[in-house]
Amino acid sequence: MTITEPTKPKGRPSHLVLRPMIASDVQEVARLFEKTFRREPLGAHRGIAEGEGNDIAEASVQDPVSFVVEDTTLPGPHRLIAFRTSCIVTADSLARKADKIATEGHSDSVQAILDHMTELWLAKSTVFKSNPSAKVMKFMALGVDSEYEGQGLAKDLLKVSMDKAVEVGCEAVTVVASAFATQHLFSKRLGFEMMGRVRYSDFTWENEKTGKEERPFESLVQPEFLEVFEKKLI
Template sequence: MTTADTQEVGLLFEKTFRREPLGEYHGVEPGEGTSVAQASVQDPVSFVIEDTTLPGPSRLIAFRTSCILSAEGLQAKKDKIAKQGHGDAIQAILNRMTELWLAKSTVFEKNPRAKAMKFIALGVDTEYEGKGLAKELLKASMEKAKEVGCDAVTVVASAFATQHLFGNRLGFELMGRVRYSEFSWINEETGKEERPFENLVNPEFLEVYEKKLV
């Protein structure tokens, strides 16, 4: 994935994330996909697939966005959240998943200079589903993570299908889970405690996984 892909990735993200439990329940903010794409293109672990038989210029049909985490970068993000807040409810629950992962993971304990790849998002155009594109993207990302020296891979899984994939088929370890209906956060705009996902019950949990690469 390159900077030239960010617009198309952003548009496809906004279409496909609406099918995920969090996106379907909470909605997708305008420009959210572009922000995800721009954050993901910083590291060489995000990939796209194009259908070259299409006339173009828009040929992108699938993407897997990822980023590389370090102990220093995670601390900087924690400090930023402490000063500026989470931003919105989805970011708040995703940040909570990062906390749960870090509380159980030994990646940075064993090596403070370690790196971990985080899967951010996957999107496949509806017309191309069932053709193994997600599998190709996952394989490419995992291989690149090893190549650039990542010690582990982590992912937050919001849907039954991805939880089954990572937990049962790909050998990832469950590091933590949050029951959607019980999650609460302080809305920075109102100063009030809220349960933004109290009616999200299918699936019941948001889960975070890890797989060691070394």
């Protein structure tokens, strides 16, 4: 994998280096994901499933649209203090995943509701209808260590990810936003279009382990909705 020169936007200290995510970052990204996802509504409600961080990190390193920030002043081995993980999806890859879900179902309620959001997005999006071979960048996760919040790292990671998506030929970007702050950011400040929403307390799924229909997020009321967004890049 070719690694570009570290990106150093004006205003960020030079020791906080933003660069593409590489294979050797997987364990650190997984560790930081599991630490930061607990602050998100879904993570706070359900907790972190075993291996969840590693699954996210492994999937995110497959395409050149994931980025990390490391603090080079830290002694190591854990220097990563922020990440934005993403992947590239196509109509074919989404169809294959849908077939797998139809065959195997879900064993995890969080993945079930996230896949439902993908269905809502696809039902409204015109990207693949206009171009069946289109590529779309999907934001998967964002994490910033609490000690480094308020320094603009999330904004820097967002910009470099969007720029890279354009560079590699993605026609749009999609994201599921679970918290008030990110919902406001994408809809009001970044010009994303809301493609669908589901009230947490209304969502039902069939638990493969028990065979029963459940409402796993019935008590999650802040925020009330989970929302999915899209922004065209070309």
